[in-house]
Amino acid sequence: MSAIAAARTTAPTLPTLPVDEDFDGAYRRKQRIYRIAVLTVRLAIVAVLLGGWQGLSGPVIDPFWVSSPEAIGDRLIEWTRDGTLAANAQATLLAMAIGLVLGSAAGIVAGFLLGRVRLLGDVFNPFIIAMNSLPKLALAPLFILWFGIGLQAKVVMTALVCFFLVFYNTFAGARDTDSELLGVVAVLGANSRQRLTKVILPYTLAWILTGLRLAVPYSLLGVVVSEITASNEGLGHLLKTSANTFDTAGTFAAIAVLVVVALVLNIVVTRAESLSSRWK
Structure with missing residues (x-):
């Protein structure tokens, strides 16, 4: 066996770094949760605006102008x-x-x-x-x-x-x-x-x-x-x-x-x- 082959045989094996297989799935879940949160806030804003509009129309503002x-x-x-x-x-x-x-x-x-x-x-x-x-x-x-x-x-x-x-x-x-x-x-x-x-x-x-x-x-x-x-x-x-x-x-x-x-x-x-x- 040559010296190079012997060196390859006796060389220490580098430790394998742990790989988080769920990293991509976790990232996707975070993105999905973020999108749901953004959509929820948007719907809440629309609901507040429509509710305020409905409440003010009549008692405060003439419906002729704002319906x-x-x-x-x-x-x-x-x-x-x-x-x-x-x-x-x-x-x-x-x-x-x-x-x-x-x-x-x-x-x-x-x-x-x-x-x-x-x-x-x-x-x-x-x-x-x-x-x-x-x-x-x-x-x-x-x-x-x-x-x-x-x-x-x-x-x-x-x-x-x-x-x-x-x-x-x-x-x-x-x-x-x-x-x-x-x-x-x-x-x-x-x-x-x-x-x-x-x-x-x-x-x-x-x-x-x-x-x-x-x-x-x-x-x-x-x-x-x-x-x-x-x-x-x-x-x-x-x-x-x-x-x-x-x-x-x-x-x-x-x-x-x-x-x-x-x-x-x-x-x-x-x-x-x-x-x-x-x-x-």
Whole structure:
């Protein structure tokens, strides 16, 4: 037996450190308990606010001005039973979805093209800045004149709002792709197609997702603004009609539905963002 083999045979064995197999499970339990505690506190705050609102409405404040949670709940039940809520919510969500898809797709294509072709970006950048500087609400009368008060005007307004949010993020990602990384893959022999698919597109994708995360809640805002301006259906129309008829309960009920829709959209966007981060 050689000296090296003998040394290996007679070398003392290092002690094995104890491994806590339940560490990951304990951490998950702590996180679950923390989330439950946060949710409980949130629900308690909502309950206190609603209870205080219900208690003050009538004895202290005239219900004409603030209504009450009970009256708002009754109005929501009434709208649910007669189909008013479902019909108007469907109109709003449909316009939001179409406008979001069209505006985001146009923003991705235009942003990537102008970001990668510097000549086009330098030529059209002032025009895009000028268009984005215009208040979107100021364009609503033109959209109504061109497309009427139906679905088309709401889709165009929503698509315009989403376009600029997605465009600028895509443009920044496409133009600011890491030049050193592109140089490295070029040295390794990558051709133009490989640089595009392996470096530029993945790098730009993170920026696109950021733009989409911003565009989703703003798409709801664009639809509601269009419906309040001029429309014959939708949650914004329901809100405006209730306010114009001094229906305080109906006004707060429409606002409550919009808040719920916004919260659901925020949860969906947050979940999608976490999945994309896990992929990265």
